[in-house]
Amino acid sequence: MDARAPDFDAFVRARTPALLRSAYLLTGDQHLAEDLVQTALGLTHRAWRRLRATGNAEAYTRKTMYHLQVSRWRRRRVVESFTGEVPDGPGVQIDHAEQTVLRLSLRSALSRLTPKQRAVVVLRFFDDLTEAQAAETLGVSVGTIKSQTAKALERLRLLAPELNGVSVSGDAR
Amino acid sequence: MTEIDNLRRGLGEIATEVDAVDLRERALATSHRIRVRRTVATAVAGLAVAAVALSTAVAVGTDRSPEPAIEPAPSPTVLPTERQGGEADLGPFKSATITVPSWGAAADATCAKGRVSLTGGQYYRDAAHRPVNVLSYVAADVDHDGAEDYVAHLMCGEGPEAGGRQIVAFRRDGQELEPIGRVVGTQDGFAMMDHLEARDGGRVAVLVSREYTDGGQNTVPNQWRTYAWQDGRFRQVDGPTTFPARPPVALLSVVPSALSFQRQGDGLTGRLTVTVRNDGAVDVARLELLLILPGQVRPAGGDWGGCATRPGSDQTALVCTVPGPRARSRISVPFTFVAAGKPVSIDDPVNLGNHYLQVSQAPPFDGQVTIVDPEVVIPITVP
Numbered sequence: 001m002d003a004r005a006p007d008f009d010a011f012v013r014a015r016t017p018a019l020l021r022s023a024y025l026l027t028g029d030q031h032l033a034e035d036l037v038q039t040a041l042g043l044t045h046r047a048w049r050r051l052r053a054t055g056n057a058e059a060y061t062r063k064t065m066y067h068l069q070v071s072r073w074r075r076r077r078v079v080e081s082f083t084g085e086v087p088d089g090p091g092v093q094i095d096h097a098e099q100t101v102l103r104l105s106l107r108s109a110l111s112r113l114t115p116k117q118r119a120v121v122v123l124r125f126f127d128d129l130t131e132a133q134a135a136e137t138l139g140v141s142v143g144t145i146k147s148q149t150a151k152a153l154e155r156l157r158l159l160a161p162e163l164n165g166v167s168v169s170g171d172a173r
Numbered sequence: 174m175t176e177i178d179n180l181r182r183g184l185g186e187i188a189t190e191v192d193a194v195d196l197r198e199r200a201l202a203t204s205h206r207i208r209v210r211r212t213v214a215t216a217v218a219g220l221a222v223a224a225v226a227l228s229t230a231v232a233v234g235t236d237r238s239p240e241p242a243i244e245p246a247p248s249p250t251v252l253p254t255e256r257q258g259g260e261a262d263l264g265p266f267k268s269a270t271i272t273v274p275s276w277g278a279a280a281d282a283t284c285a286k287g288r289v290s291l292t293g294g295q296y297y298r299d300a301a302h303r304p305v306n307v308l309s310y311v312a313a314d315v316d317h318d319g320a321e322d323y324v325a326h327l328m329c330g331e332g333p334e335a336g337g338r339q340i341v342a343f344r345r346d347g348q349e350l351e352p353i354g355r356v357v358g359t360q361d362g363f364a365m366m367d368h369l370e371a372r373d374g375g376r377v378a379v380l381v382s383r384e385y386t387d388g389g390q391n392t393v394p395n396q397w398r399t400y401a402w403q404d405g406r407f408r409q410v411d412g413p414t415t416f417p418a419r420p421p422v423a424l425l426s427v428v429p430s431a432l433s434f435q436r437q438g439d440g441l442t443g444r445l446t447v448t449v450r451n452d453g454a455v456d457v458a459r460l461e462l463l464l465i466l467p468g469q470v471r472p473a474g475g476d477w478g479g480c481a482t483r484p485g486s487d488q489t490a491l492v493c494t495v496p497g498p499r500a501r502s503r504i505s506v507p508f509t510f511v512a513a514g515k516p517v518s519i520d521d522p523v524n525l526g527n528h529y530l531q532v533s534q535a536p537p538f539d540g541q542v543t544i545v546d547p548e549v550v551i552p553i554t555v556p
Contacts, residue, residue, distance in 0.1 A: 012197045024191035025184060038196050042203025099186070106183040125177065126184040156180065157300050158330070163176040163183070164300060 008048050011057055012041060019061060025122045026069045028111050040065040063137050066123070070115045070138070102162045109159035117152035120145055246440040246511050249471035255481040255492050263294040266307040266325055271350040273305055274341055276329055277360025281336025284329035288349075303330035313371035315342045315402045316353055324356060324377050326369060340366055340379055342402070356400045356407045357381065365390045368538060376401045376410065380538060383416055391538040394420035423500065423542040424453035425460075427532045431552040432466070434512060441512040442473070445551065447530060450503040455540035457497030462506065463531040464491040466551070467516040474509030488527045494535050518553045528553050 016037060023033035044051060044061045051057040110118055116138070123134040124145075131149075135142045156163060269291050276284045283303045289296040296305040310325040323343045329336035339358030343350035356377055357366060364385035370378045377400050384393040399411035427449050434443035447462060466489040472480070483490035498504045518528045528551045534542045 009197060012200060013195075016196050017193050020191050020194065021188035025188055030191055033191055034194055034196065034199075038199040039203055041196055041200030042206070045200055045204035099182075102179060102183050103186050106180070107187055110187075121180070122184065125181050126188065153176075154304075154330075157176070158303070160183075161300075163179045 007052055008045055011044075015058055015061065016041070019065065022062070022122055022127060023065060023069075025110065025126055026066070026115075026118060028107070036065055036069055039068055059137075062127075063139075066119050066137055067139065070119055098162070102160070105160040105162045106156075109156050112159055113152055113155060117148050117155070120148040121152050121156070124149060246438040246442050247473040247509065249511055250473050250475070250477050252472060252477055252480050252482045252491065255483045261294075261309055263307050264310055264312070265323055265345070265350065266291055266310055267294050268292060269350055270348065271343060272352055273327065274339065274352050274355055276337035276339065277358065279360065281329060284336040303336050305329055308367070309369065311369055311371040311377065313375050313377060315375045315377065316344065317375055317402075318344075320344065322353060322375075323350065324369060324371070326366065338363075338366060340369055340377070342377070342407070354402065354405075354407050357398070365393070365395075368536070372399060374401065377407075378412070389534075391534050391542050394422075394541045395538065397539060420541060421454040423451055423455035423457050423540060424545065425457065425498070425532070425542065426450050426452070426545045427530065427547070427549055429530050429549060429551045431554055432470075432510065432528070433554045434510075434516065434556065436556055441515070441555065443470075443510045443512065443553075445508045445510065447506045447508070448503055449498055449506075449532065451498035451500060453543070454500050455542065456499045457534060457542055458537055458539070459535040460495055460497040460504075461533050461535040462493045462495060463533075464493070464508070464551070465489070465527060465529050465531070466491075466510070467512075467518060467527045467553070469512045469514045469516045470510050471512065472508070473511040476507050476509055497534070515555050516553055 019037045019040070020033055023036045024030065027033045027036060040061045043064050044057060047060065048057070051060050110121070113121065119138060120134060123129045123137060124131070129137065131142050131145045135145045138145070270288060271291060272288050273286045273296075275286055281303060283301065285296060285298060285302060285305050289305060291305075291307060294307040298304070306328045308326040308328055310323050312321050312323055314320065315322045315324065323345075324340060325343065326338070326340055328338045337359045339360070340356040341358075342353040342356060344353050345351075356369075357363060357379055363381045363383060365382040366379050367390045368380040372378050378397050379400065380390060380395050380397055382390050382393050382395040386393045394416055396413050396416065398409055398413065400407045401410045403410075427447065429448075430444075430446040432443045432445040434441040436442075445464075449460060451457060463483070468488050470489050472489075472491060477493070479495060480491055480493035483492050493506070495506050496504065516528075529548055530551050531548045532544055533547060534544075
């Protein structure tokens, strides 16, 4: 039995759902998201003793995941996109029509960002990292995060104009 | 609710679509595969070291001294710090009033034209319209009136969604820049024209491509075509006029040797050779090699011309610009390192670990360059 197993098991159980959510936003596909998190967790396992000592496991796994996604795209030059169907996940309220349009539009728009732009959007606006934290995660400068964010938002405005026009549920009714 | 609030809300809703899955067993299987792969790589590198040691022993044979002198490890070589790119110098286009010519009938309707004011090289009207960006410029007297003109690369919008691009020559008219004429643009059937140069006689050379890519114009078929202002319009005066059905391409593959450290004096010394082979039909003038190595590893010796330290990394990050391989040939670049302590390599894949090599083409570009695998692991062995 691997001595690192119990701690690692607990880490996987606790953090996999959150990692999968970020990975899904990065890849747009359930299976690709699973592959991404699986690989990142595998690498985390290899470095587990060191990471456990520093208490830095989740940051390492996330960093690994983002780097893998950006570099995988660069090597393969494949365009991945969200599937056409929109499943209603647990906990999702029945959407107001505008919210459904926004979700559809945003899914499509995300798939048309460059991998780095998509990574920056997820880091900044889903993982809620600061610019400095996002820069650290991607291994780039804060200036790059700023410029990639600006470019990503510009493209999202074009591709998903609904972002600027959705009513707040309850307020606009 | 702001658009950022909507973005956060939309991302949160999309993220709930993913199904929860137990990945423990799959993660452990991945970990096992990585361990096996690394063990094999280390063994192969070890065999290579043994083979080199054996062949060296055979080669020196009878010449070997009974008690070889122990040479001290070489001192680390101090390299300059790489200059960071920063923003492009847009000269007169950084802040100016210009008249933007038509983007052509097929361009996006939201592309601005006519008289606009640039701030920071950009004209931004509102969210419903694509901004006009000035990406670069060159100075040349294109109309031979004795006054310097400015040739700018204009783009409507950004990236793959750009509504149009055009290279336009301007002359100064008081405080404003008035167009002399369009050199070339998307309305002429080109998707990219990211590089332009001023040539003698007021001519302008443009690297043109029919295909768009986010990966850099050098990664798709491209040609330099030269234009001159003649009889009231720009005409092509040099370079090919058509793209062949199968344009020639440079095909690069990169193989680093193992970085094998040996004890020398109080420290460790290692040597690495990077070989780049060009199996294609296009010469490559220059390459940029980015070496990422554990923080304990430092450059040493005299093989570091054209190299600099890239700042902002916890690891050792070294950037070298080297002559590229001509068509159907190869280059080999040797590097020497020292390490005060035992280098610790992390079991990470390409682009994340602290021991890999990244190769890219450095300007000047001239023809399509394909790099089979631009990021490869540098195996490290230590005694």
